[in-house]
Amino acid sequence: MTHTYKYPRPAVTVDALILKKTTAEVLLVKRAGKPFKDCWALPGGFVEMDELLEDACLRELKEETGLVLNQVEQFQVYDGLERDPRERILSVVFYGFAEKDAEVKGGDDAAEAAWFKPDELPELAFDHATIIRDFLKRLGQ
Template sequence: MSYTYQYPRPAITVDAIVTAERNGEQWVLLIRRKAYPFEGKWALPGGFVNMDETLAESCQRELEEETALTGVVLKQFYTFDAVDRDPRARTISVVFTGQIPEPVPVKGGDDALEAEWFPIISLPEMAFDHREIIQKFVMEII
């Protein structure tokens, strides 16, 4: 199916904040980006929504493709819509959250060089607005 519109349209993405507890501390799952933009920087697992899937389905798919993590119950958290959040195009991200009991082994895949757990209070250099997304999550949820 082809889509033609008179006016430009924003792209829709999803991102997953997956947390776990280790030694009384909250950890968050991140991926290292393989490609432009922000190649080599850390980010939340996520990506563009396909035309034939819901936001939740897209988030589950991206989480599995980029980290090999499955079976996480995800709940919609917040929509981030700053005009300049992605240098490629006008992009709106719907962020989902999920929690598992403890960090489990993960493996980078698809467009992620690697996947790793980080203490949520000690984040590496992040891509896009993902540090601010995590900060909002910490302020409102944790």
Template sequence: MAYTYDYPRPALTADAVVFCAEERKILLIKRRNPPFQHKWALPGGFVDVNELPVQACIRELQEETGLRLKDGQLLGVYGEEGRDPRGWTVSVSFVFKIDKVLMDKVCPGSDSQEVAWYSISLLPELAFDHHEIIKAAGL
């Protein structure tokens, strides 16, 4: 069934802020694909049709880092103009707090060249608006 809408609709994404309080570090991926190819970013990606944002976040996190987490806590919704050069994109972001023992379980996956843990106080330049999302987490 075809639909026609009078208003434009954004693409929906989900991003994961994975934080280890013991080490004061956050998990980042180096992007394999454009936009922001080879830049560091939060794990995340597009929400599939009929998929809940939290489930998309959990799926993308596993695909990109190998981590199988659950029970992410809603952080916020981000849709500022220009946050994604591909067009109007709205991200639902979640925070996952993990124990130190899980830090060694990460590995690059489908859309990530590398994965790494960064100190909250020494973050690299990040893709999209991911600095703002991390700042909002108050870590």
């Protein structure tokens, strides 16, 4: 499928907000490349032309952390005009829950992957601190 447009349009990414079921720890990855190299962020990335959003999220989650989930649920779309310094990007955020003993490791363009307590999060890339705060507020935490 090829499209040609005269006007600029945003790119679409997905982010995975994954919590451990019993501890509510948040899964983060340390970015291996620019922008925000060496900063922590939610696992995620660009949607490929031939994949559905949920599939893209599950793929990025596996590639960046080794964690395999069967499904995630859509939370919200983040569309801040300057949320990414590369270009105009809309991010569809999905959430899911992992078992308390879920192990993760950095892969693909993630240098590391680790679990963090919600009240002990490191400085985060993009608008990911806002995303996590919004989600935890919705959960009532």
